[in-house]
């Protein structure tokens with residue numbers, strides 16, 4: 510019995526579709542290498558993101574078409590990833606060294622925007638993507654704390670802000686320039702220029718995903734940022750309460766007006782599972798964000814439970830994705846990060 514040759518294998522692989530791009534993996538040029546050793550075939554697949562949530566589906570589909578071929582006994586998969594850059598609109602200035610920008614927004618403070626931004630960044634980095642985060646919440650920069658970086662650590666620095674590597678993420682915050690607790694009074698134009706500096710004056714290198722933690726609301730800073738920065742898309746954070754949802758809807762319409770794609774809505778503080786009894790409580794209600802997302806015709810990205818470990822980790826500077834990988838919240842953050850990365854790949858494909 511002879512094992513099939515390259516051409517036969519490639520022909521068989523044309524039956525495998527990328528589940529998101531709805532096209533076969535051969536014509537998408539995702540098959541980078543095929544190695545044949547006796548009865549074993551090793552296929553190398555190049556994904557559009559290392560955070561690809563559907564790796565397993567692709568793997569199963571490949572096995573399903575190759576294993577029935579005569580002479581094939583073992584099918585092994587190897588993965589690589591090549592993240593492409595989003596193409597900015599004509600009126601937007603490219604951020605050098607950054608391929609894709611993801612904005613995390615809400616219209617209200619305290620809903621967990623920075624928590625979501627931080628954990629999405631850490632989850633993307635953990636998948637192997639080169640990831641950065643910018644703390645654009647200038648009036649209350651708390652990304653340093655959430656990453657366990659001291660406020661004011663670059664206050665004496667004459668060269669301006671530099672990214673600091675923490676939990677695998679390149680972190681930049683104006684909080685690095687200001688000692689903790691320094692009250693900052695910003696006027697609109699100052700905010701705009703500070704945010705611009707955060708984006709354009711930092712020497713970024715090879716960043717595949719840059720997360721921006723926007724200030725809450727449709728303030729000058731968010732507006733100018735969303736207008737000028739080539740944002741690939743926005744993630745809107747809300748709690749299940751009506752008041753917060755109303756606010757989230759405002760954020761959605763702001764991005765739509767500015768022609769920035771909205772990736773979808775995350776429901777934070779969605780439910781609470783009592784650790785002693787396992788009983789679930791919907792402290793702030795439940796499911797409201799999904800309903801709102803449906804009404805607005807945008808995706809619902811997932812729900813994050815209330816977990817004391819999230820708050821405790823945030824205060825200690827160890828995000829829950831690093832600290833408690835098996836928790837429901839860490840799993841949800843990782844899944845949401847994968848969905849967002851996949852959405853970026855799909856949008857890029859549509860723009861070709």
Ligand SMILES: Nc1ncnc2c1ncn2[C@@H]1O[C@H](COP(=O)(O)OP(=O)(O)O)[C@@H](O)[C@H]1O
Nearest residue numbers: 618619620621622623624814815816819820823
């Ligand atoms: N799902 C959650 N479970 C427990 N605590 C949370 C959760 N989400 C956020 N928190 C806590 O709530 C507070 C506000 O969250 P934060 O991310 O700073 O909100 P925002 O950036 O929207 O103002 C922080 O102390 C954070 O640790």
Ligand SMILES: [Mg+2]
Nearest residue numbers: 622623646651
């Ligand atoms: Mg915040």
